[in-house]
Amino acid sequence: MNPLDEVRSSWASLASEINAADETKLVELRSRFLGKKGEIPGLMRHLGSLSADEKPVYGAAVQALRQEVESTLDRLQEQLRSAALKARLESERLDLTLPGDRSEAGTLHPLVALRDEILDLFTGMGFEIADAPEIDTEWFNFSALNVADDHPARDMQDTFFLSRERGEDSLVLRTHTSNYQPHAMRDRKPPFRLLSCGQVYRCDSDATHSPVFTQVEGLVLDKGISFSHLKATIYTMVRALYGEGAVLRFRPSFFPFTEPSAEMDVDCRSVGLDRDGWMEIGGCGMVHPNVLTNSGVDPEEFQGFAFGFGLDRMAMLRHGIKDIGLLTAGDMRFLRQFKGLA
Numbered sequence: 001m002n003p004l005d006e007v008r009s010s011w012a013s014l015a016s017e018i019n020a021a022d023e024t025k026l027v028e029l030r031s032r033f034l035g036k037k038g039e040i041p042g043l044m045r046h047l048g049s050l051s052a053d054e055k056p057v058y059g060a061a062v063q064a065l066r067q068e069v070e071s072t073l074d075r076l077q078e079q080l081r082s083a084a085l086k087a088r089l090e091s092e093r094l095d096l097t098l099p100g101d102r103s104e105a106g107t108l109h110p111l112v113a114l115r116d117e118i119l120d121l122f123t124g125m126g127f128e129i130a131d132a133p134e135i136d137t138e139w140f141n142f143s144a145l146n147v148a149d150d151h152p153a154r155d156m157q158d159t160f161f162l163s164r165e166r167g168e169d170s171l172v173l174r175t176h177t178s179n180y181q182p183h184a185m186r187d188r189k190p191p192f193r194l195l196s197c198g199q200v201y202r203c204d205s206d207a208t209h210s211p212v213f214t215q216v217e218g219l220v221l222d223k224g225i226s227f228s229h230l231k232a233t234i235y236t237m238v239r240a241l242y243g244e245g246a247v248l249r250f251r252p253s254f255f256p257f258t259e260p261s262a263e264m265d266v267d268c269r270s271v272g273l274d275r276d277g278w279m280e281i282g283g284c285g286m287v288h289p290n291v292l293t294n295s296g297v298d299p300e301e302f303q304g305f306a307f308g309f310g311l312d313r314m315a316m317l318r319h320g321i322k323d324i325g326l327l328t329a330g331d332m333r334f335l336r337q338f339k340g341l342a
């Protein structure tokens with residue numbers, strides 16, 4: 001057999017292998033037959049031994065074989081490429097009719113929704129919103145507010161102390177937002193109307209008391225402020241939150257930092273709760289002259305009122321919640337009820 005026929009038949013004998021070739025096999029075949037040192041270019045070496053008549057015939061035959069091999073390999077390569085593309089498109093196909101993953105929209109926590117509503121309301125009455133630290137000194141939390149050193153509120157049972165030593169500069173978790181009052185009086189000059197809202201901490205826990213809860217504190221200082229201003233402000237707030245029919249009362253009480261002092265209660269039935277009795281919302285009163293003096297305000301010149309209400313209690317009243325702990329428990333079964341709050 002001449003070399004040309006040898007190459008031709010070795011190519012032909014590979015037919016089944018060629019048709020089933022994968023990418024690597026194709027590369028291998030291409031280099032075996034068509035590569036620089038491959039079998040077909042190798043055939044040209046025999047040209048020299050041929051007669052002038054045979055040369056063109058031989059050359060044309062080698063060329064024809066090269067073209068056949070080349071086009072077969074090109075065609076197979078193209079087939080492999082389009083099969084791979086088809087498989088990829090197949091696997092990446094998007095089924096637009098599949099139901100999507102529904103991501104649940106969040107909602108405001110009832111305390112946050114109520115806080116925002118109250119802040120809006122007081123901003124509308126000309127109050128400025130301000131803040132005080134949750135970790136504060138005994139001076140700001142107690143002494144400046146006329147709370148004597150031996151007052152029961154300072155007791156271990158009520159206060160979370162953060163320092164080993166006791167003293168004016170030692171740190172506590174604030175037990176009320178009233179720590180805000182001396183900060184405000186030292187940081188700015190009266191007259192002012194301020195509202196502060198934040199978390200407070202007490203060693204206390206049952207259905208209506210929580211170790212951490214939120215208070216809303218108001219402080220107004222100006223000339224000629226009286227208890228009527230306090231009452232009018234609180235009536236406005238309660239009626240805006242619970243409706244015109246809301247019934248409230250001021251009960252005489254005692255706080256070292258206000259004189260006179262009162263506690264404010266709301267009638268549960270009057271705000272639509274299915275329950276008799278009053279819900280205590282918080283304390284209020286006229287700022288005690290000692291508190292003004294302690295922070296450098298002249299009580300002869302300025303008077304004021306303050307109030308500190310429990311936001312959690314107000315939320316309980318609003319939604320008929322019986323256990324205050326639910327408001328901070330993070331239980332989705334409870335929280336899902338408030339989906340409508342925006």
Ligand code: PHE
Binds near residue numbers: 261283284309
């Ligand atoms: N700080 C008081 C409390 O936590 C409430 C209060 C605030 C009373 C302002 C009078 C004036 O109970």
